[in-house]
Amino acid sequence: DAGVTQSPTHLIKTRGQQVTLRCSPKSGHDTVSWYQQALGQGPQFIFQYYEEEERQRGNFPDRFSGHQFPNYSSELNVNALLLGDSALYLCASSLRQSTEAFFGQGTRLTVV
Amino acid sequence: GIQVEQSPPDLILQEGANSTLRCNFSDSVNNLQWFHQNPWGQLINLFYIPSGTKQNGRLSATTVATERYSLLYISSSQTTDSGVYVCAARTGGYQKVTFGTGTKLQVIP
Numbered sequence A: 001d002a003g004v005t006q007s008p009t010h011l012i013k014t015r016g017q018q019v020t021l022r023c024s025p026k027s028g029h030d031t032v033s034w035y036q037q038a039l040g041q042g043p044q045f046i047f048q049y050y051e052e053e054e055r056q057r058g059n060f061p062d063r064f065s066g067h068q069f070p071n072y073s074s075e076l077n078v079n080a081l082l083l084g085d086s087a088l089y090l091c092a093s094s095l096r097q098s099t100e101a102f103f104g105q106g107t108r109l110t111v112v
Numbered sequence B: 001g002i003q004v005e006q007s008p009p010d011l012i013l014q015e016g017a018n019s020t021l022r023c024n025f026s027d028s029v030n031n032l033q034w035f036h037q038n039p040w041g042q043l044i045n046l047f048y049i050p051s052g053t054k055q056n057g058r059l060s061a062t063t064v065a066t067e068r069y070s071l072l073y074i075s076s077s078q079t080t081d082s083g084v085y086v087c088a089a090r091t092g093g094y095q096k097v098t099f100g101t102g103t104k105l106q107v108i109p
Helices: none
Strands: A005-007 A010-013 A019-024 A031-037 A044-050 A053-057 A064-068 A074-078 A087-094 A107-111 B004-007 B010-014 B019-025 B031-037 B043-048 B052-056 B059-064 B069-074 B083-090 B097-099 B103-108
Touching: A005 A087, A010 A019, A019 A087, A019 A107, A031 A074, A044 A064, A044 B097, A074 A087, B004 B083, B010 B019, B019 B031, B019 B083, B019 B103, B031 B069, B043 B052, B043 B059, B069 B083
Parallel strands: A010 A107, B010 B103
Antiparallel strands: A005 A019, A019 A074, A031 A044, A031 A087, A044 A053, A064 A074, A087 A107, B004 B019, B019 B069, B031 B043, B031 B083, B052 B059, B059 B069, B083 B097, B083 B103
């Protein structure tokens, strides 16, 4: 049983560019959440997708957007990248009625 | 929103020693999880424990929801236990999870 998988694992982008990160949830899960973890800090909630809709959002600007597909996989898009967007981006999946979240290995984004 | 605090922030143990890590949260929770974050950043599930006590090998966890804290016990620590231990709490109907800042554990031979 595959767990949560994220791609790519590492990414380097230039300031001002756009980036798309991908997440496939654990088999049987229907809810995907995204988190940003800056160096030395705990993960911060970005948003959650369920039934292809954004259900809840953290304190992140509109430059951060997402999408969930019918197969429950998800994308995180970040536009107009800033140096401060450099971080580890974590995806978590869960079954809506179950509350245990499982995390992928993360995508480490570096903005130069 | 809910606040999650962990203590101690850093801990150094001799191999074979026992330890207790604490997680305090500021509001009622319906989900409390403990993770081990490996050096590459991945969060490995240890316990899903909104209340009560669970054990898994040398690790056990207890959550006292009414008093708003959870404890993670590590017995007979090994060097492979080194890393960052993070607790995360959820309140409300969705999956917004609030993380503590972690306890960095180093087990020395």
